[in-house]
Amino acid sequence: MTSVVIADDQELIRVGLRTMLESRGIDVVAEAGTGGEALDATRRHAPDVVLMDIRMPGMDGIAATAELVREGLPSRVLVLTTYDLDELVYRALRTGAAGFLLKTTPAERIAAGVEVVASGDSLLSPGVTRRLIAQHAPGESCDGARLVGLTEREREVLVLVARGRSNTDIATDLVLTEATVKTHVNRLFAKLRVRSRAQAVVVAYESGLVVPGRRDP
Known part of the structure; x- marks a missing residue:
């Protein structure tokens, strides 16, 4: 079973993501409201995937991703974002995130994206990548x-x-x-x-x- 840590500073989004993922057989092992909490949860639970919001108080999602990579933690980061051409999305990918999804993405596609990233692949549209670059x-x-x-x-x-x-x-x-x-x-x-x-x-x-x-x- 694929395991996930959900990192988002909005509790309503975390609850919605947990309900959606668990209904599709994905194990949500922890939730985090800041990048620091996400990093602590990743160290503790070693999930397959971290669903990482970019904008969070304190340590943001980019800094948390960079630290996760620096420490060599095996969990893969899937960024959740509001805007697909945000400079912060580009920075997250450059840092080591395995891909990104918009928060408006339908539930089935988010669940499928988690499985894709957990399998070792990246979730990235070539067209969007070219525009980001x-x-x-x-x-x-x-x-x-x-x-x-x-x-x-x-x-x-x-x-x-x-x-x-x-x-x-x-x-x-x-x-x-x-x-x-x-x-x-x-x-x-x-x-x-x-x-x-x-x-x-x-x-x-x-x-x-x-x-x-x-x-x-």
Whole structure:
């Protein structure tokens, strides 16, 4: 059974999310009203997923996500937000969140999103990602230094990850086995020092490997 910590400063939202998730067989192991409480609950319960609001008093969701990543906690963060093009969403993904959902998302899709993130995948629309990058990425020239050390094949895989392709899709595109693709993905994650596909996508754009508005060859 998938386990979840719900972090939101509004009790009404927490209660609604708990009721919805538990009715679909997801175990809500704790609730938190601040980022600090979310971090404490994550350390204590080691949930599969933390449903993390961004704007909370004290330590916000971005700071809590950053600390969770720094400590190497295995729980994956799924951000809940009000606006899909908010700069804070971009910062959360850059920090290591595995994806995001709008708070207005239907209940079935939130539950499905939790399961997707718990399985190790990212929940990220390629189109929304491109708009986020275009709107909020740093304005200075792109730094390709982070790509140093990637093989040509790993660069190809990273481009396809940035396009939103699954491992199965990438295997078809590059005529490889899924196991080989998974190995390439794991290696490029290690080399880029990222923990999610969402974070890898941000690197692909910020490094200039993929450029918003430019068609890939």
